[in-house]
Amino acid sequence: MDAAKPFRIGTRKSTMALAQTEEIARRLRARVPGILIEIVKFETTGDTDQTSKLLKHGGKGGAFVAQIRDAVRAGALEAAMHSLKDMPGNEDTPGLVIGATLSRDPPGDVLVLRPGLSLDGFLRARGKGFKIGTNAVRRAAYARRLFPGVEVIHFRGAADTRVRKLDSGERQRLPDGGEVGPADALIMARSGLERVGLASRASYEFPASDMLPAVGQGIVAVECAAHDFETRRILAAVDDADARACADAEREVLWVLNGHCNSPIAGFATIDGAALSLTASVLDETGGLFIEASREGPADRPRELGRAVALDLLAKGAADLIERSRPR
Structure with missing residues (x-):
């Protein structure tokens, strides 16, 4: 690759996505001498619409992945950073390949409680009378299985945004104009909390025997054009x-x-x-x-x-x- 030409990596603007992309850049700089990296930020559909369920945008793939993928296909980027769990696994991605997967971050899910709420009290009540916020259908299903009395409410936002909304008692707007909440607790990925510097907010970590992680949770994937063998060679240097x-x-x-x-x-x-x-x-x-x-x-x-x-x-x-x- 021309040393004067930047190696452009596309990513979402969220705090967590930028932290993940900076980690890719750090590893590439350590293993590919002379590489010049440019991080290109995108405000995806899922970032601009903080109200609708992701299904409206074609799921996580349509909400968080599609726009950045299009830029790779168009040649505007050498690579794209994705949280692997956001990448659809049941469909082909013509012209694209995963050039690297970084070593896995902690994959589990954690319970984040609003200030002043006791974990013992929540667990003794088995969630009865409490509202858990999540947008993930998997987490919602497991929450209802583990805490039969809990009310699961639609809750959107980047990791740090969700914690801020929990702490401030903010209600979540719904697509029909209504509102739900405020939430008493959230179920979130431990790795996401760590990426935004909020690991201390995890009150309880669910063992995999109680709540299996999402497919690919904790893995950062770097996608590139299938025909771009120079980029694939570069990304192979950081593949785990x-x-x-x-x-x-x-x-x-x-x-x-x-x-x-x-x-x-x-x-x-x-x-x-x-x-x-x-x-x-x-x-x-x-x-x-x-x-x-x-x-x-x-x-x-x-x-x-x-x-x-x-x-x-x-x-x-x-x-x-x-x-x-x-x-x-």
């Missing part, structure tokens, strides 16, 4: 093999299940030496119906493992749960 294997296994589950943006699907893979373990689940929106499957396989064949786990889920009735949650 373990994170890529886990991502491939988890995303294969989405591909086989053909899960849509309104499907409460979770998947989490871990590596131990040459062995890869994967657990995935499908829930209905109420959390009342729950299907889970686990397998272990060779770490160098992640997609085969993901396919096997997905087929196990289908054999247990996952297709019916997914179809029930499909937008009408």
Whole structure:
């Protein structure tokens, strides 16, 4: 690559997205001598519309990914930063590839409580009488499963924005002009809180046995044009093999299940030496119906493992749960 030409990485304007992109830049500078990096900021549809459910914009892919992908395809960027969990896994991305996956950040979900609320009191009540804010259908389904008495409310915003709204008692506007809230608690990704400097606000971390992470949660992906082999060579310098294997296994589950943006699907893979373990689940929106499957396989064949786990889920009735949650 021409040393005088900047290596342009597109990203959202949010605090967390910029922190993730700065981390990519830091690693590239450390491993690619002389590279000149330019971070290009985008205000995506999901950032400008803080009211609607993401389904209106085609899910997270349409809300947070599509505009930056278009810029890569047009040649305006060499690469694009995405949180892997925001990238649709059930559809082709013509002309694009994931050039690198960074080493995985903590993948779990945490409970964030409003100031003055006791964790013991919340857990003893099993959420009864409390409002939990989230926009993720997976987190909402698990919340209803774990805390049968809780009220789950639609809650939007970047990680730091959501915490600010929680602390100030701000109500969430709805697409129909109404409002809900304020929230008593939020369920958020631990990695997201850490990226915006709010890790201390995590009151409780859900074990994976209670709440499986979203597919790809905690993994930063760098996407580029499939034909741009020079960019692919550069990005390979920061690719983490373990994170890529886990991502491939988890995303294969989405591909086989053909899960849509309104499907409460979770998947989490871990590596131990040459062995890869994967657990995935499908829930209905109420959390009342729950299907889970686990397998272990060779770490160098992640997609085969993901396919096997997905087929196990289908054999247990996952297709019916997914179809029930499909937008009408």
